[in-house]
Amino acid sequence: MISVLILTKNEAQDLPACLDSVAWCNDVHVFDSYSEDDTVEIAKAAGAKVTQRKFDGYATQRNAALNTLNYLHPWILILDADERIPAELVPELQSQVLKAPEGVNGFRIRRRDYFWNTWLKHSQMTPFYIRLVRKGKASYHREINEVLQVEGLIEDMGGYFKHYPFSKGIDHWVSKHNKYSSMEAKRWVEEHENGIDFSVRKALFGPDFSERRYHQKGLFYKVPGRPLIKLFYLAIWRGGFLDGYAGITYAVLQAIYEYFIVLKTKELLNNRPTKRSVRHTPEYQVSS
Known part of the structure; x- marks a missing residue:
């Protein structure tokens, strides 16, 4: 039902926990910008499919990942290596894509940011992010703080995923x-x-x-x-x-x-x- 896309560049520290959180998925893709650490080896050891491409911009790299990989499923869950999918979110993801009507091509999911293991419940900037999209129906724009645009309707989803922006210090x-x-x-x-x-x-x-x-x-x-x-x-x-x-x-x-x-x-x-x-x-x- 759902494929997973993780973009990486020297993410040996964060990638293992991210991959563990999507172990329920049988089609995990790691799109790597020629990491110089053990990122690729970690991804392959976890059973992920690894594709490497020279980085030439945030939006262009993400669009290349969306458009060139051979996804098994019609929906793509997009993650960064410092993000995690809690176990309780998985049934919600699967349920929503099964009942999504035609014309609904994206879902916004709440994100919880953590700083020193503290959930930034009040000070977080933006709670909702488009992270689940139908294959072929989304593209990125802008090269910094890139915007994901979806063709068709977008709905909000219950549950949340976790983000650790300070994991590397x-x-x-x-x-x-x-x-x-x-x-x-x-x-x-x-x-x-x-x-x-x-x-x-x-x-x-x-x-x-x-x-x-x-x-x-x-x-x-x-x-x-x-x-x-x-x-x-x-x-x-x-x-x-x-x-x-x-x-x-x-x-x-x-x-x-x-x-x-x-x-x-x-x-x-x-x-x-x-x-x-x-x-x-x-x-x-x-x-x-």
Whole structure:
């Protein structure tokens, strides 16, 4: 009924637990970006089918995985190596795909983020993610914080899956988000220069969650003081302080990430080549 897709790059630390959580599936695919650790060996030992492709972008890599692999089943569950499928979610996954009517081609599933084994119940940014799609009916867009677009209807599913974004430590998280912030700043400047019009209506009432989030982020980038707003939103408004030290730390890290984007955006804008007016000297000059 369901095939599993896991994208990897040097995931020897996280992959074993991820594979254990999908041991119920008889068609697990690991799409690897030529890992330099034991990722491939771990995947093969667990019985997964391994395909390697040179990484050339987040969205393009994911689309290649969706479009080129030989899946046995009509539905694909998409995971990262630092994510886990709890045993209680498996019956829900199987039940939903069996009764999914024609035209429903995707399911959103709640994600629980963990920091130092603490569930970020209040301070988590976004609870729902599209992770279960019908084969041939979904594609990724944007190269950073990529958006999964589904042809047809999307429904919400009960249950949740687990995410451990800090499994490799704070240093890895900061390094990754330093890279992400550079990509976000570059994307924002390009969209700004191309005159992309972000819509308040679509941000609030767009029919698709991914579309709403895309316009929300685009509008948020225009708001001054974004890092402080994000800190207040996560730590106070959403009640991140109720998650204890882990919740406050997560809110601070997200605010720092936002500040990186602000600084790098300003740097890119300041370093843009300016059009200078050219003073033309006449071919002949008459003096009196």
